[in-house]
Amino acid sequence: MEQVRPGDPRLARRLAAAVEGEVRFDPFTRGRYSTDASIYQIEPIGVVIPRTAADVATAIEIAREEGVPVLPRGAGTSQCGQTVGRALVLDTSRHLNRVLETDVASETVTVEPGIVLDRLNKILKPSGFSFPIDVSPANRATIGGMTGNNSCGARSIQYGIMVHNVLAVDAILADGAQARFAETGGNLPGATDRYADLVRSMDDLYVEEADEIAARIPKVLRKVGGYNIETLGERPRNLAKLLVGSEGTLGFFTKIQLRMHRLPKHRVQAICHFAHFYDAMASTRYIVTLGPSAVELVDRTMIDLARKIPAFAPTIERAVKGEPEALLLVEFSGEDHAALLGKMAELDQMMGDLGYPDAIVPAVDPAFQAKLAEVRSAGLNIMMSMKGDGKPVSFIEDCAVPLDDLADYTQRLTDLFGRNGVEGTWYAHASVGCLHVRPVLNMKDGEDVAKMRRIAEEAFAIVREYKGAHSGEHGDGLVRSEFHEAMFGPRIVRAFERVKDTFDPDGLFNPGKIVRPQRMDDRSLMRYRPDYQALPLETALDWSEWGGFLNAVEMCNNNGTCRKSDPGVMCPSFRATEDEQDVTRGRANSLRLALSGQLGPNALTSDAMKATMDLCVGCKGCKRECPTGVDMARMKLEFLHHWQRRHGLTVRQRLVAYLPRYAHLARHFAAILNLRNRVPALAALGERALGLSRRRSLPAWRADAWRPMAAEGEGAEVVLLADTFNGSFEPENLRAARRVLLAAGYRVVEPPRNGRPLCCGRTFLAAGLIDEARVEARRLIAALAPFLARGAKIVGLEPSCLLTLRDEYAGMLGKEEATGLARSAMLFEEFLAAEQRTGRLNLALRPIGVGEAYLHGHCHQKAFGLVPDVATVLGLVPGLTVKTIEATCCGMAGAFGYEVEHFDVAMRIGELSVLPAVRAAPPEALIVADGTSCRHQIADGAARPALHVARVLERALA
Structure with missing residues (x-):
């Protein structure tokens, strides 16, 4: 049917003139919409983001007149390739969502x-x-x-x-x-x-x-x-x-x-442990006789991978005892809680009768159940967190067989994998005989693609033998439509074609799916085609853990977790714009296409790539929450390095990047520099000259900026690392931290400066000046070396600075050079919480006359799972109740929120959760935020002062 080439400008102009929504035919947008969560990649003609149903009708009418197929798309999370095709894509997710x-x-x-x-x-x-x-x-x-x-x-x-x-x-x-x-x-x-x-x-x-x-x-x-x-x-x-x-x-x-x-009033769960996978499958048919609302499988591979993912590791630790080969998560739901507990007791008895005594871990607490649900729902993508070219591939993903045959079916598939020299991963819906099974294959390798077909043909034959279904959940798309004739017979396939032709005689809608398909192993339709390869690129950071920068980008399998709308961190810019360009997946797709040459020469440093990466705030939410481990914050640093080498720095970028080099001198001119916040004309001048929004106050320089202090105190040695931001703008935080550490009996020291103040290099990294950041990192490591040799802990206050030592240093310097510092570097509250857990903390605190503290965690604290430590330390204050604000990024993100072109987005991100929560807090409550930028955003956006946890503890010192 197609008569129009991808990106056709005439069609784009016609659509743009006729619809209210957005029309995007540029190469980067087409690239972002060319993939879903399947193995396929097909470039669309263009993309329309309709605002109304009338837009949809108009776009369909124009497409019909132009002979262009139409493809509806929502989140684009299809496992089978339903949402990719050489068609006009209509994305309903942004506006048609009421x-x-x-x-x-x-x-x-x-x-x-x-x-x-x-x-x-x-x-x-x-x-x-x-x-x-x-x-x-x-x-x-x-x-x-x-x-x-x-x-x-x-x-x-x-x-x-x-x-x-x-x-x-x-x-x-x-x-x-x-x-x-x-x-x-x-x-x-x-x-x-x-x-x-x-x-x-x-x-x-x-x-x-x-x-x-x-x-x-x-x-x-x-x-x-x-x-x-x-x-x-x-x-x-x-x-x-x-x-x-x-x-x-x-x-x-x-x-x-x-x-x-x-909604059922109550749910309870039991985590049933099995030493052998086959036993779990054989037991399912008996378990379902108890009337559960779900029976979900988790296999050993998923357990081991989940343990390596920070967001899921604590849940696995609590849920799993020993080293089982498989778990069955059995849920009962209903109105009578006691009756549900009775069902769980029956299950325990049944497990014993089946030969598995003491094999249950109960999950009655709703919060624990919610954590288990997060792990279970991320199962497919946890499997995809394997590093390297071999990945669990979805093509026999969701075959369904009768429960009586489930154990034998899984054994036969395992044998099939063995004959082909591959391993498989398993998880999901044991209750209905529909297991998500993925052989581990390298889809860049033609031999593995051939294995995929052999496995598919034999697996589907086994399914037919058991009178099961080869599509049990994820549908047909490109991967299974070809096999309908073997599954259903020729008469049923002709009936399917008759349905299609009756509704859509000209094949306008999503051709090639369900009827008249192409071969599932046609490599011209796949993401990794025979000519796929990385362009030559000398990277600034170390990507060897993934096998290279492109391999790290390829960890994104398009599962779309970054599109989520719950209160987690990832992905704040997408939550503000709801634009595929601004989500982690969209950025990763653009990087992959650029790095493999599919967007033309110099695409990595093009204006289109700059626009794609522009709203990434470096929150590191994806580092923690992406189930396949895509670290877009690090990828943006690599991108910025190449961008700046080609385009250079603006004056504003240079001022921010080199802040640590001159901040210690600015205290002498604090009164003059701070006029900018009090004189509107100066703010307006700064906006025109530097691009710093006049609607935003800048941090106030301090005449009493932090000055190095002599070592003091007895006991275990703690190195207090004075960062540029707290030192120059809020030195009272450093003074408070010092007082608290001394009161707790530690010897507080500072590293020698050896000239200008020490710096972690964060501001240079944020500007893409990785070589400059590397210089600062080595200066800092050299200054800290004697303390590290003595086993001292390095304690800092600013999350973005201190955690750079734990994260970016490995990428800049290599793990061998950075490991010692990374092991010893701790945030102030993290150190105190660790000391409390081991019983070494001796800190006498008194009530402060405030009953509640509302805690907003810095994004990097969340990425490293450290927000609970802030709550733990605040909880040491007698009579103080801590309420953690469930929120994404505050929106400030370092210099991002000060920039005139980003101010509105920064405020939209803040209004998603942080700012409304702070405004709703009682006036007498404390607002606690350890991030310098977070405190500034809260002050500007909610007109409330926020304190570093060190200030709260200082107030409570006896």
Whole structure:
């Protein structure tokens, strides 16, 4: 059908003139939309981000006239390639994401296709209802995508899958007609001719093929392959069920009506341990007889990988005892808590009867259950955190077999992997015989691609032998549509083609999916094609841990966790803009395409790449929260290094970067320099000359800036590291920290300056001046070497500075040179909390007359899991209750929030959570924030002073 080339400017102009939303046909946008979470990559014609359903209708009309296919897209998290294609992509996630109507009486809710499941459930929760098709990517999966894929989730044994819970779909058809697909009677009163023709055609198809459908469509719950033609015989008829699972090939959804379910009052979980994987699979059929709401598998590979991910390691430590080969997470839910505990006791008894006594770890605490759910839902992506070219690949991902055959099926697959010289990873929905299984393959290697096909063909044959389904959750897309004829037989495949041709005779919508597919192993469609390779690049940082910079970027498998909307850190700029360009995935895709030459020469240092990286605030949220370990903050440093080498520094960048070189002199001119904050004309001049926003106050220089002090105190030696920011702008924080450490009985020393003040190099890094930062790092290490040799701890106050010693130094200097300092460097509160845990802390504190402290953690504290240490130390103050603000980045992010071009975004990020929470805090409560930038953002945005934890402890000294 296609008559237009990707990026066609004439089509772009026509669309831009006709739609209210955005039209993007540039190479970087097309590159970002060329992949989803599958192994495929296909460049689209262009991208439209519609604002309204009318925009959708207009774009479809123009596409039809131009002969361009149309591809609907939500979060782009498909495992099978449903959301990539040589088509006009219409992204509904940014604007078409509202709840349109909630009817508690009928227990229904109507939504637009772009709404995210978690957001929908947050809206529904006060009414006591939810939409419980709880897919793993619930915090970014859109209802439109879930409907298109016939998604399932962990609790399908209780609630069914999407086809059982979608009541109606409003859709735009290929000819421009609009129809509501819902329950209809026999005589179709009031139906349009087009709708009536569709109903009659589908009725005829079912009558003709009923026997074949009964014989060939699998009877397992988890059957989502092909079109749901078995539902055509149901009465009352509802063609919405045919659209569910159609992968955008039959019509474009504009409204979806869902069945809501009441939230259970209670849930309890039991973590069942098995020494052997086979035993876990064989036990599942007995466990489900107890009526659980979910039974989820976690295998040894996932346990070991999760232990290495900071966000998940504490949960694994609590949940797992010993070294099991497999876990089954069994959940019971309902209204009577005591009855649920009784069910768990029955499970314990059953486990003993099956030969596994004392094999359960209970999870009754909702907070612990929530942590377990995070690990389980990230399972697929935890598997993808393996470094190197070999990755668990999704292609037999979600076959489903009857429970009686589950153990034998998994054993046969394991044997199949062994014959092909590969290992497999397993996890997920044991309760319904649908396990997510991924052989580890290198998709850059043609031999491994051939192995993929061999494994697929034999695995699907095993599934057919057990009368299972080869698509049990993630649909067909590019990876499984080819195998429909073997799965269902030629008559059913011809029936699928008849459905497609009746709804979309010209093949406008998402061609090549479900019917008339290409080969699943066609390397011309894949992300790693035969000619894929890295361009020559001399990197500034050490990327050897990943095998190179490009390999580190390739850790992004497009799972889209960075698109999540919950209160975690990642990804603050995307949460503010909701633009694919500004999410970690979008940046990683752009870097990968540039580094492999797919965006042309010099793409890495182009203006388009600068725009792509511009709003990354370096929060390191992805370092902790991305399940595959993409560290975009470090990647931005590498990018900035190459950008600055080609383009140079602005005056503003130079002033910020070299701040540590002149800050110690500025105290002599503090009164003059601080006039800028009091004289509007000077602020306006600074905005024009330097690009520092006049709407933002600058940190106030201090005439009483920090001066080195002689060693003092007895006891264990602690080196107090005076950073530039606290030293020049808030020296009272350093004085407070010194007093607290002395009061606790430590000997407080400072490293010799040997000329100008010592610096961690943070400001140079932020400007891309990695060579300058490396010089400062080696100066600091040399000054600290005698203290490190004596085993002293290096204690700092500013998270972004101190944690640079633990993180960026390894990338700049190599692990061997940086390891000693990294092991000894601790934040002030981290050191005190560690001393408290070991019983060595001797700090006498008294009440301070304040009952509550609201704690905002710096992004880097969150990335290293150190916010609980701040709460622990504050909790030492008698009578002080600590409330941690659940928030993403404050928005300031070093110099970012001061810059005129970033001020508005910085404030939008702050308004996501931090600033409203601070304003809502009682006036008498303390606001605690250890980050210099965080305190400034809170002062500017919420008109509240925030204190470093050291100041609070100083106030409480006896």
